[in-house]
Each structure stands twice: as structure tokens, then as C-alpha cells.
Amino acid sequence: MTLKVLHTSDWHLGRSLYGQRRYEEFDAFLAWMLDTLREQQTDILLIAGDVFDTTAPSNRAMQQYYNFLRDAAHSGCQHVVIIGGNHDSPTFLNAPRQILKTLNVHVVGAKTDNPADEVLRLDDADGKPLALVCAVPYLRDRDIRSAEAGESIEDKEQKLLDGIRAHYQEVTETAERLRGELEQQFANDIPLIGMGHLWTAGGQVGEGVRELYVGSLAHVGTDIFPPTLDYVALGHLHIPQSVSGKAYIRYSGSPLPMGFGEARQQKTVCVLEFTGRKVEITQTDIPGFQRLRQISGNLSGLQAELQALLEDGISTWVEAIYTGEEIVPDLRDKLLEALADDEQQLITLLRVKNQRISVQTLKAQESDQTLDDLTPQDVFARCLDAHDVPEEQRPELLHLYQDVLRRVQEADSRAE
Structure with a gap:
């Protein structure tokens, strides 16, 4: 049997x-x-x-x-x-x-x-x-x-x-x-x-x-x-x-x-x-139940990929990663222009990530980052940087922080 x-x-x-x-x-x-x-x-x-x-x-x-x-x-x-x-x-x-x-x-x-x-x-x-x-x-x-x-x-x-x-x-x-x-x-x-x-x-x-x-x-x-x-x-x-x-x-x-x-x-x-x-x-x-796509490139490349996804006629959620040199302050709006003919709203631009490669623009990008772009460990590291915490003290502090974070995440709010 x-x-x-x-x-x-x-x-x-x-x-x-x-x-x-x-x-x-x-x-x-x-x-x-x-x-x-x-x-x-x-x-x-x-x-x-x-x-x-x-x-x-x-x-x-x-x-x-x-x-x-x-x-x-x-x-x-x-x-x-x-x-x-x-x-x-x-x-x-x-x-x-x-x-x-x-x-x-x-x-x-x-x-x-x-x-x-x-x-x-x-x-x-x-x-x-x-x-x-x-x-x-x-x-x-x-x-x-x-x-x-x-x-x-x-x-x-x-x-x-x-x-x-x-x-x-x-x-x-x-x-x-x-x-x-x-x-x-x-x-x-x-x-x-x-x-x-x-x-x-x-x-x-x-x-x-x-x-x-x-x-x-x-x-x-x-x-x-x-x-x-x-x-x-x-x-x-x-x-x-x-x-x-x-x-x-x-x-x-x-x-x-x-x-x-x-x-x-x-x-x-x-x-x-x-x-x-x-x-x-x-x-x-397991079949896919919702198509997800991660695309990357400069502005024209991203717009072309969005157009191609639209022509497929399949509902798609998209993450667009911009890697071009040029600063594009209204990047999301520019990308949405490529979807102007999407009357059925097949394409959902869920996330736009700016990843410019020059040092100057990376610094500018950091000021535009949201918590979605950072892990809890990233946030804590920035806190340590902001307070000029010496390197030799950081491992113990990180250990304690991770312990507190784990306890918060595992707290059973339904226990009582």
C-alpha cells in the first residue's frame, strides 16, 4: 500500500x-x-x-x-x-x-x-x-x-x-x-x-x-x-x-x-x-496566479518594457528600477506616460526604485528613500552612524537590537 x-x-x-x-x-x-x-x-x-x-x-x-x-x-x-x-x-x-x-x-x-x-x-x-x-x-x-x-x-x-x-x-x-x-x-x-x-x-x-x-x-x-x-x-x-x-x-x-x-x-x-x-x-x-515583473534600465528602456508588457494583454504588477545617469525627478509620472493607453488597467506600477550610479545622485537618492527601501537593520545602522557610535561597540549593540526586534515581532498579541 x-x-x-x-x-x-x-x-x-x-x-x-x-x-x-x-x-x-x-x-x-x-x-x-x-x-x-x-x-x-x-x-x-x-x-x-x-x-x-x-x-x-x-x-x-x-x-x-x-x-x-x-x-x-x-x-x-x-x-x-x-x-x-x-x-x-x-x-x-x-x-x-x-x-x-x-x-x-x-x-x-x-x-x-x-x-x-x-x-x-x-x-x-x-x-x-x-x-x-x-x-x-x-x-x-x-x-x-x-x-x-x-x-x-x-x-x-x-x-x-x-x-x-x-x-x-x-x-x-x-x-x-x-x-x-x-x-x-x-x-x-x-x-x-x-x-x-x-x-x-x-x-x-x-x-x-x-x-x-x-x-x-x-x-x-x-x-x-x-x-x-x-x-x-x-x-x-x-x-x-x-x-x-x-x-x-x-x-x-x-x-x-x-x-x-x-x-x-x-x-x-x-x-x-x-x-x-x-x-x-x-x-x-504551482501555477502563477498573478504575474509579477521586475524591470530595470534607463528611462527609455523602462518605458519600452512597460509598453511590451501592456501589449501582452496580461495583468501584471511591476517593479521598475531606474539605472540611468540622468536625474529624472518625476520618474513615476514619466513611466506612467507609457501606460496612457492602458484602459483596462492591466499594468500596475507597484514600485519605482531610483538607482542612479553617480556618487552625487546616489547621495540625492538617499534623501528620497522610504522605509520600504530599508530593512530594520539598515535603520539601526543609520542611527548608529548619526550618533557616531564607535565601531568596537557596534556588534554588541546590534546583537541587543536584534534580540529586542525579534521579541517585538514574535509578541503574541492574541494571547490574552
């Missing part, structure tokens, strides 16, 4: 792109996912974190989530497993889990006190085990590391890494014991699947990916995953990829491009076919 599993992650429901709402894209993706579950005759769907883009999702994003889970429960898919990511509110995900469990939707929003609570036995309609899943969610610093007065940055980093490794070991050992009992009882091999939402060393990064932890050990090695796991379904990185040459440890990637830099990237879901403990891994391409 073959067991079919789909692995996806990083939906980021509710995410916008430079102020442009993307609800229609998400509706189209979720409809495609339901069709895929039916066509592939999927037994188990794994969603490896970052279901939502924020800890306080909009009502519309919540409606999309719950409607999908309702429909998935009637698609023929026997189980859905969801873990929390760093963008998700753990308490929001966990709040309805007892109701969702009646639909065979299993949610682990945050680290549990008992490792056994992160081990899920997924049975078929006859009560026979299909698989065991180590549903390890995003592990927050405060969940796995206790702070001590006077400890160095290096000590903090090592304790964090040790805590992540120890938790995976505890959960997997618990699952291994259960697998041994079940295989003896049912006389068949049962696949053991790991899940996680973290950043492994060597992983390729897409857009919109936050640092999870502070320090050089933020990217963990694949050796934290015990070798008894038959497959490891990861989330957090938006580019689909295997890790360190190990085909069974994979990021599915995000289903939608998170920014213009991912516009030409093929998005996928991972399809797993288990025969006992042996797994065959393939990828299914």
Missing part, C-alpha cells in the same frame, strides 16, 4: 506587496491546492508553519484559512497537520484545535511541555496507523533557553542550539518508541515524518524571510534531525530546496512569490509516496 503525502509551507495568508492586497491570489492558490489534493488522492497534507503573515491576521485571511480546512476535510485527504511558524500567533492557531481535530486537522502552534504531545499518530478509517509525525513547531528562544546573568553572547548561542537539538531528540525518541510498539502490533512498517520551521545552514534565502534567532548559530545544521526520520518537512525558507544534499530533508518553499525578486521562480509543493518506510519524492509545480 502506498501512502501519499503533500508538503507545503509559508502561505503567509494576508500578506500584501507594497500595499497591494493579494486575497485573490490566495483564493486561487487554495482552490488549486484543493484540486491537487483530490487529483493526487492525497492521504496527508503537511503545512510547515507561517500559515499567516502576521500574528493578528485579518478576518478575510482567517476566513480563507477555515474555509480551506473545511473543504480539505471533505476532499478525500485523511489528515491535515499544521505547525506554527515565526509569523504565526501560537495561541491563535491553538485556540480551535480541539474543534479542528474532529475534522482530522491537527495543530501544534507552539512547543509543548510534554514531547509526546508533538508526536501525532495518524490512522486510516479502520484505525490502522498510516504514519507518525513529529510535529515540531517554530521553537522560540524563550521556549528552549533559560537566560542566566553574566552569560556571554557565545554561551547564549550555544545554549540555543543545544536546546533545539535536545527537543528534536526528545520528540523523535518518543515517536520511535511508539513506532516500535505499533509495528509489532500491526506487523507493517510505519513511516516517521519530522516537521520543523527553522533556518538550516546553507539554505537559499528568498524575500521576506526574517532572522529567527540572534547570532552566528541562527542557522542550524542538519545533524539536529535524528537519522531515524524518514522525511523532514521544513518551512521558513521560501525557495524550494533540499538541504545539504539530503533529498529527504526539504523546504517546500512558499506557494506565492513573496517579492519581485522571486517573480520568475517556479513555486512547488513536495509530493511524497511512501511504501513502508521508503519514500519517493517529487515536486508538483
Whole structure:
């Protein structure tokens, strides 16, 4: 008997792109996912974190989530497993889990006190085990590391890494014991699947990916995953990829491009076919639901590319990067002139970025930059520059700043 599993992650429901709402894209993706579950005759769907883009999702994003889970429960898919990511509110995900469990939707929003609570036995309609899943969610610093007065940055980093490794070991050992009992009882091999939402060393990064932890050990090695796991379904990185040459440890990637830099990237879901403990891994391409294009050049070049996009007759969101020498103060207006005949409003110029190459114009450009052009780290670096902070003091200050920033981003506004 073959067991079919789909692995996806990083939906980021509710995410916008430079102020442009993307609800229609998400509706189209979720409809495609339901069709895929039916066509592939999927037994188990794994969603490896970052279901939502924020800890306080909009009502519309919540409606999309719950409607999908309702429909998935009637698609023929026997189980859905969801873990929390760093963008998700753990308490929001966990709040309805007892109701969702009646639909065979299993949610682990945050680290549990008992490792056994992160081990899920997924049975078929006859009560026979299909698989065991180590549903390890995003592990927050405060969940796995206790702070001590006077400890160095290096000590903090090592304790964090040790805590992540120890938790995976505890959960997997618990699952291994259960697998041994079940295989003896049912006389068949049962696949053991790991899940996680973290950043492994060597992983390729897409857009919109936050640092999870502070320090050089933020990217963990694949050796934290015990070798008894038959497959490891990861989330957090938006580019689909295997890790360190190990085909069974994979990021599915995000289903939608998170920014213009991912516009030409093929998005996928991972399809797993288990025969006992042996797994065959393939990828299914996700169609594009909204065309994004990043164009660059001088003024005439940008105008020509916009005209060409308009002639395609396809709805397109555009980021235009100006690289010419000439200063064009009314650049956006000049570019919009190329779209004067766009009566159907097919082309949306979402972002115009001025990247003039002479030193003088770069300085002029800096005064026109907005927060959209800067990362939080860029803003902090400028603050340090403005206050003439000595170079030798900056690493410690940056470390403290990143720690505060992470705490703010992970604050669970829905906890109470």
C-alpha cells in the first residue's frame, strides 16, 4: 500500500506587496491546492508553519484559512497537520484545535511541555496507523533557553542550539518508541515524518524571510534531525530546496512569490509516496496566479518594457528600477506616460526604485528613500552612524537590537 503525502509551507495568508492586497491570489492558490489534493488522492497534507503573515491576521485571511480546512476535510485527504511558524500567533492557531481535530486537522502552534504531545499518530478509517509525525513547531528562544546573568553572547548561542537539538531528540525518541510498539502490533512498517520551521545552514534565502534567532548559530545544521526520520518537512525558507544534499530533508518553499525578486521562480509543493518506510519524492509545480515583473534600465528602456508588457494583454504588477545617469525627478509620472493607453488597467506600477550610479545622485537618492527601501537593520545602522557610535561597540549593540526586534515581532498579541 502506498501512502501519499503533500508538503507545503509559508502561505503567509494576508500578506500584501507594497500595499497591494493579494486575497485573490490566495483564493486561487487554495482552490488549486484543493484540486491537487483530490487529483493526487492525497492521504496527508503537511503545512510547515507561517500559515499567516502576521500574528493578528485579518478576518478575510482567517476566513480563507477555515474555509480551506473545511473543504480539505471533505476532499478525500485523511489528515491535515499544521505547525506554527515565526509569523504565526501560537495561541491563535491553538485556540480551535480541539474543534479542528474532529475534522482530522491537527495543530501544534507552539512547543509543548510534554514531547509526546508533538508526536501525532495518524490512522486510516479502520484505525490502522498510516504514519507518525513529529510535529515540531517554530521553537522560540524563550521556549528552549533559560537566560542566566553574566552569560556571554557565545554561551547564549550555544545554549540555543543545544536546546533545539535536545527537543528534536526528545520528540523523535518518543515517536520511535511508539513506532516500535505499533509495528509489532500491526506487523507493517510505519513511516516517521519530522516537521520543523527553522533556518538550516546553507539554505537559499528568498524575500521576506526574517532572522529567527540572534547570532552566528541562527542557522542550524542538519545533524539536529535524528537519522531515524524518514522525511523532514521544513518551512521558513521560501525557495524550494533540499538541504545539504539530503533529498529527504526539504523546504517546500512558499506557494506565492513573496517579492519581485522571486517573480520568475517556479513555486512547488513536495509530493511524497511512501511504501513502508521508503519514500519517493517529487515536486508538483504551482501555477502563477498573478504575474509579477521586475524591470530595470534607463528611462527609455523602462518605458519600452512597460509598453511590451501592456501589449501582452496580461495583468501584471511591476517593479521598475531606474539605472540611468540622468536625474529624472518625476520618474513615476514619466513611466506612467507609457501606460496612457492602458484602459483596462492591466499594468500596475507597484514600485519605482531610483538607482542612479553617480556618487552625487546616489547621495540625492538617499534623501528620497522610504522605509520600504530599508530593512530594520539598515535603520539601526543609520542611527548608529548619526550618533557616531564607535565601531568596537557596534556588534554588541546590534546583537541587543536584534534580540529586542525579534521579541517585538514574535509578541503574541492574541494571547490574552
